[in-house]
Amino acid sequence: MAKFLLLLVTLWSPTGVAQSRIAIIVHPESSFTDISRKQVVDIFMGRLLSLTNNRIPLPLDQQGGSPIRERFYEALTGRPLAQINAYWARLMFSGRATPPRMLPDSLSVLQAVSQNRDAIGYVEEDRVTPSVRVLFYLE
Amino acid sequence: MKTLTALLAACGLLATTTGQAEWNIDLGNQSRLRISGFGTLGLATSDQAHHALTRDIADQEGISSSSLPLSTDSRLGMQIDAVINPQWSATVQAVLKDRPAQTIEESLQWAFISYRPNANWQLRAGRVGLDMGLVSDQRNIGYSYLWVRPPIEFYGRLPLFHFNGGDVTYSFDIDDISLSIKAFAGEASPFYPSTPNYKIQIAPLWGGNVNLRWQDWHAQLSYVGTQLQSNHPGLQELQSNIQQLPDFLYPDAASLSSRYTLRGSQNHFLSAGLAYEGDPWRAQFEFGRLFHGNGFIADVYTAYATVGYRLGSVTPFIGYSTLWPANGRPEVPSPLPFPDLQAAAERPFAESYSNQETISLGGRWDFYNNLALKLQYDLVHVRNSDGIGLWRTDQDGVPQPKEFSNIFSATLDFVF
Numbered sequence: 001m002a003k004f005l006l007l008l009v010t011l012w013s014p015t016g017v018a019q020s021r022i023a024i025i026v027h028p029e030s031s032f033t034d035i036s037r038k039q040v041v042d043i044f045m046g047r048l049l050s051l052t053n054n055r056i057p058l059p060l061d062q063q064g065g066s067p068i069r070e071r072f073y074e075a076l077t078g079r080p081l082a083q084i085n086a087y088w089a090r091l092m093f094s095g096r097a098t099p100p101r102m103l104p105d106s107l108s109v110l111q112a113v114s115q116n117r118d119a120i121g122y123v124e125e126d127r128v129t130p131s132v133r134v135l136f137y138l139e
Numbered sequence: 140m141k142t143l144t145a146l147l148a149a150c151g152l153l154a155t156t157t158g159q160a161e162w163n164i165d166l167g168n169q170s171r172l173r174i175s176g177f178g179t180l181g182l183a184t185s186d187q188a189h190h191a192l193t194r195d196i197a198d199q200e201g202i203s204s205s206s207l208p209l210s211t212d213s214r215l216g217m218q219i220d221a222v223i224n225p226q227w228s229a230t231v232q233a234v235l236k237d238r239p240a241q242t243i244e245e246s247l248q249w250a251f252i253s254y255r256p257n258a259n260w261q262l263r264a265g266r267v268g269l270d271m272g273l274v275s276d277q278r279n280i281g282y283s284y285l286w287v288r289p290p291i292e293f294y295g296r297l298p299l300f301h302f303n304g305g306d307v308t309y310s311f312d313i314d315d316i317s318l319s320i321k322a323f324a325g326e327a328s329p330f331y332p333s334t335p336n337y338k339i340q341i342a343p344l345w346g347g348n349v350n351l352r353w354q355d356w357h358a359q360l361s362y363v364g365t366q367l368q369s370n371h372p373g374l375q376e377l378q379s380n381i382q383q384l385p386d387f388l389y390p391d392a393a394s395l396s397s398r399y400t401l402r403g404s405q406n407h408f409l410s411a412g413l414a415y416e417g418d419p420w421r422a423q424f425e426f427g428r429l430f431h432g433n434g435f436i437a438d439v440y441t442a443y444a445t446v447g448y449r450l451g452s453v454t455p456f457i458g459y460s461t462l463w464p465a466n467g468r469p470e471v472p473s474p475l476p477f478p479d480l481q482a483a484a485e486r487p488f489a490e491s492y493s494n495q496e497t498i499s500l501g502g503r504w505d506f507y508n509n510l511a512l513k514l515q516y517d518l519v520h521v522r523n524s525d526g527i528g529l530w531r532t533d534q535d536g537v538p539q540p541k542e543f544s545n546i547f548s549a550t551l552d553f554v555f
Contacts, residue, residue: 038315047317056225056258058169065508079418082452082505089554090283093177094268094276095230095249098220101163101171116169118225 020125021137022072025110027117028133031055035120035135041076043120045087046097059100060109060121068106072122075138173220176555179281181212183548190540191531192519194288195278197298197332199237201531202546210237212288212550214279216248228253234279239330248279248301264305270321270348271297271363273412273425281552285421285503287515288548290443290460292497293425295529297408299365302327302344315353322347331371333531339401340368355417363408367401374399377483381475388476395471398434399487405432419449428465436491438465445499452506458499468492468525493528495521510553517546 024040026032032055035043043059062069065081073084091097103109106123113119114131128134164172183202185192191201193211200210214236221229232249235241251265268276277283278294304325311318326342348361370378381389381396389395410427426442443460469488475481501515521528521540530540 056255058225080449080452080505081508082511083416083418083449085509085554086283086511089177089280090274090277092175092220093216093218093232093280093283093554095232095251095253095263098173098222098228 019071021139022068022075022122023125023128023137024120024122024135025113025128025132026120026135027113027115028131030117030120030133032057032120032135037076037136040120040135044073044076044100046091046099055118057120058116058118060112060119061100061102062106062109062122063102063104066105068122068124072138169222169224171222173222174217175220176215176217177280177282177553178215179212179550179552180209181281181287181548181550182208183211183287183546184208185544185546187541187544189533190527190544192291192544192546193295193529193531194291195295195298196529197238197329198531199239199332202548203531212281212548213237214281216279218249226255228255236279239332239334240336245330251305259310261308261310262305263307266301266303267306267323267325268301269299269327269344269363270306270323271346271361271408272410272427273357273359273414273423276300280554281513281550282509282511282554285445285447285454285456285513286458286499286501287513287550290425290445290458290497290499291529292460292462292495293427293441293443296429296439296441296462296493298332299327299329299341299344302341304344317350317352319350320347321350327365334371334373337372338369339371341365342368355415357412357414357416359410359412361410361412365406367404367406370400370402374401374487377487380480381484384476384480389473391472395484398469399484401433406430407432420447421449421454422446435469435487437468437488439463439493440465447503453502453504455502456499458501459496460499461496462528463494463522464492468523489525490527492523492526493521494523494526495519495528509555510551513548513550513552515546515548517548519544519546 043057070081073079073081088099092099103112106127109121109123110127110129110132113121125137162174166172185202185204188204191203191206193201198211200206202211214234216232216234218230218232229252230249233246234248235246238245247266249266249268251263251267254262270276274284274289278289302325304323306321306323308319308321324343324345327344328338328340331337331339344365346363348359351358378396378399381392384392407430408427410425412425414423415421422445424444429439431438439462441462443458445456445458447454447456471484475484498518499515501513504512506512520543524540524542
């Protein structure tokens with residue numbers, strides 16, 4: 001019975017549903033080969049410096065309030081979306097940096113990444129296709 | 140004001156619906172136009188009827204029990220970023236708010252071209268934000284900070300948001316510490332509050348800062364210097380009235396009148412800030428020293444500290460901010476022969492003098508994507524009531540704000 005209840009709770013709670021991991025993806029011929037987690041944080045938070053090669057990465061974000069965006073920033077930075085939005089409001093509206101380009105869904109991210117060598121994006125693990133290369137996964 | 144309120148309401152609605160997609164116009168390749176905006180619908184009132192607390196010295200109405208409760212904190216901004224390629228971009232931002240003049244020129248906050256030849260360098264030219272403290276160039280963007288308004292004792296005396304000129308930033312990393320060094324120079328000519336059509340000519344304006352970031356920590360040292368090029372018409376009149384006094388009536392006329400000048404005077408502002416922005420804790424501290432190179436505005440020290448703790452979507456915070464003179468209040472050395480002239484001669488000292496502190500309690504509730512509701516209570520303590528400082532008054536003569544004032548504020552902040 002306890003097991004059954006546990007299963008029920010797991011199935012019902014929105015976070016308990018077996019969630020796919022989030023894949024950080026780049027173009028198959030991208031020059032970004034071993035990017036660390038910290039570098040991905042830097043890229044998505046508007047700090048490009050820690051990249052050693054001189055190509056400026058083109059980060060691609062997902063739409064504002066989408067669940068995958070929330071999970072991505074929570075997993076990557078440990079911060080809630082509201083704090084990320086406030087962070088970007090500060091950088092963007094003081095004219096210091098422009099936030100990553102926002103695309104409507106994972107499909108458009110896949111498409112854009114497969115077409116641009118400098119692009120870097122994130123999609124659900126099960127959406128990954130051979131047209132892109134996975135750098136690493138976020139739990 | 141009515142139009143602004145209607146606009147704000149419309150944009151607030153917009154913020155609730157456009158959390159999902161940014162407004163982008165693709166220009167092919169990597170070029171795009173990004174249209175975005177921000178705003179605040181703010182209500183504020185106090186238990187003071189005759190003295191209004193100002194957000195900064197360019198705030199026209201201030202917060203009192205008799206002022207329009209919407210005027211001080213409400214504002215609306217729109218920004219267009221044209222990203223041409225990773226190196227070149229252009230930004231234009233316009234802001235509507237309560238201020239001395241509502242001209243297009245005044246509304247234009249930023250209008251600059253940015254060039255990033257590589258990851259280390261950034262150059263900006265045009266009208267750029269004045270970076271002289273942790274939040275100086277984001278004061279209009281309520282959504283970006285915890286408080287209803289940046290601590291007035293610190294930022295209230297710094298009404299300059301932008302200048303025309305340019306800045307250059309060099310950034311580099313040492314291990315996991317990010318450092319950046321910025322230098323800027325230009326000129327500015329903001330409207331002087333409460334004097335119709337008078338603009339303060341600031342030329343040159345110069346400065347720089349050093350920023351250090353490590354994990355959730357951010358430290359900044361900054362400096363800005365200004366030189367003023369014109370005198371205020373009221374001060375000019377006072378000067379000539381004092382100069383006309385014959386020697387036998389007032390032997391100090393020459394030295395006294397020479398104190399009432401802004402022209403040629405240099406002001407310097409030095410500050411140090413430290414911020415921790417982790418989760419759930421966040422804290423921010425700044426200390427500053429303002430030097431005025433003229434004979435009537437007292438030099439001041441200023442500091443504030445804020446600590447917040449996130450509980451789900453609500454972040455309560457407490458804050459303390461203070462402003463105190465580095466030396467005593469300047470005064471007229473010996474009584475003038477006419478009471479009217481005496482009062483007029485005392486007024487500039489009193490109007491610019493301040494010595495006060497504020498304790499703030501508040502909370503930010505991020506209740507919806509891109510929307511935040513904030514409530515704040517401020518207890519303002521005026522330590523010396525012989526100066527008006529950050530207050531507006533409807534009374535003539537030397538104003539005396541009440542010793543303790545209670546300020547209540549609520550804002551709805553949004554970005555879209």
